[in-house]
Amino acid sequence: MDSLRSMSPLGMDAHLALLTPGPYNETYFEHAFLARYLGLTLVEGGDLLVRDECLYLKTLKGLVPIHGLLKRVDDQYLDPLELRADSTLGVPGLLQAIRAGNVLVANAPGTAFLESPALLGFLPALAEKLLGEPLKLPALATWWCGERGAMEEALQNLSTSAIKPTYPGSDIHASFDGVLGNKLKQQALDEWAGRIMRHPEEHTVQVHTPLSQMPTWVNASKAQEAGLEPGSQMLARSVMLR
Numbered sequence: 710m711d712s713l714r715s716m717s718p719l720g721m722d723a724h725l726a727l728l729t730p731g732p733y734n735e736t737y738f739e740h741a742f743l744a745r746y747l748g749l750t751l752v753e754g755g756d757l758l759v760r761d762e763c764l765y766l767k768t769l770k771g772l773v774p775i776h777g778l779l780k781r782v783d784d785q786y787l788d789p790l791e792l793r794a795d796s797t798l799g800v801p802g803l804l805q806a807i808r809a810g811n812v813l814v815a816n817a818p819g820t821a822f823l824e825s826p827a828l829l830g831f832l833p834a835l836a837e838k839l840l841g842e843p844l845k846l847p848a849l850a851t852w853w854c855g856e857r858g859a860m861e862e863a864l865q866n867l868s869t870s871a872i873k874p875t876y877p878g879s880d881i882h883a884s885f886d887g888v889l890g891n892k893l894k895q896q897a898l899d900e901w902a903g904r905i906m907r908h909p910e911e912h913t914v915q916v917h918t919p920l921s922q923m924p925t926w927v928n929a930s931k932a933q934e935a936g937l938e939p940g941s942q943m944l945a946r947s948v949m950l951r
Contacts, residue, residue, distance in 0.1 A: 710747050713777050717813040723776035726750040726766065728757075730782050730798045740781050749779060759802030762809040780816045783878070787818060827853035827875045827913045849918060855910035863914035864902055868893075871917045872901055875910060882911055889917055920947035 710725065717723035727749045729740040744751035750766065758765045758772065765772035780787070786796040788804045806812045830851035836844045852863035853875065863870070868890045876882035890898060905912045925946040 710749070713779070713813065713815055717777040718811055719774075719776045723813075724750070724766075724774060725777040725779065726752045726757075726775050727779040728752055728754070728782050728800075730786070736781070743779075747779075750775075754782070754797065754799045757800045757803075759800055759806050762802070762806050762811055764800070764803065764806050764812040775812060777813045778815070780814050784818045784821055822876075825875055825877070825913070826851060826873045826915060827855070829915065830859065830913070850916040852914045853910075854905050854912045854914060857909075860905065860909045863912075864905065866890075866916065867898055867902060867914065869917060870914045872905075873913045873915060875913045891917065920949050922946065923948045 711721070713725060714721050714723045717725070727740060727744040727747075729737060729744075729751060731737065731753050734740070741751055743749070752766060752775075756767055757775065758767055760772070764775045764778070766775050782798050785793050787799040788801060789796045789799055790801045791804050792799070803812075804818065807814055807818070829848050830853050832848045833844055836842060850866075852859040852866075854860040854863055855875070870890050871887055872890065873887040874882075874884045877884055888901070890901075893901070905914075922945040924943050927942055927944050929941045
C-alpha cells in the first residue's frame with residue numbers, strides 16, 4: 710500500500726479505497742477482509758462520484774477525495790459512460806478521472822490481460838530476458854495456439870492437456886469453459902482440434918497436472934447427498950492452495 714500511496718496524486722497522504730462489486734459477489738468476504746487488513750475504505754460504485762475529473766467518496770459530511778483505488782470490479786463494468794452502459798457496479802466518469810491523473814488505480818483497466826493463460830507459455834523466456842535468471846517455480850508447459858509451431862505441438866498433446874480460452878470472460882473474443890482432454894472421447898477431441906485450427910489465437914493448451922489428494926472425512930448425511938455408499942467414510946479429495 711505504501712507503493713500505491715507514493716504513486717498516487719497526493720503521495721503518502723493519499724486516501725485509498727477498495728472498490729468491490731458488493732456483498733452479492735462470491736469473493737466479497739475476501740474484499741472486506743483485505744480492506745480491513747490493509748486499512749482501506751471499502752466502497753461500491755454507488756458510494757463514489759466523479760466531479761471535475763476527480764473522484765470523491767459520498768459521506769454524510771460531504772464529499773471526501775479518493776486518490777487511489779484497489780479495483781476488484783471487472784474492467785467492462787467500471788464506467789457505464791464509456792464501457793458497459795448497463796453497469797451499476799462502476800462509477801460514471803471514472804475512466805476520465807484516471808486519464809486526467811487525478812486517481813491511481815491498481816489493477817488498472819486493461820491489465821486483466823495478464824491473467825490470460827497464454828502468457829504462461831512465454832514466462833520462462835521472459836524471466837531469462839528481463840531478469841537474467843530462470844523462474845523460481847517452473848511453469849507448466851503451455852502453448853498459445855496463435856503460434857503455428859506451438860499449435861502443432863499442442864494438437865499432439867490434446868488428449869493429455871487442458872484446453873482453455875486465451876481471453877477468458879471477454880466480450881470481444883470467443884470465450885468458453887475450459888475442458889480436459891482426458892475427459893473427451895475421440896470425436897470430441899477431433900472437434901476441438903478443428904476449432905483450434907479455425908481460430909488458433911483464441912485457444913491456449915496447457916499440460917494437465919492432477920490436483921494433490923488428501924483424506925477427507927465425510928459424514929453419513931453428506932455421503933447420502935453425494936450419492937455415495939451409506940454411512941460415514943474416509944474419502945480421497947482434491948486439495949489446492951488458493
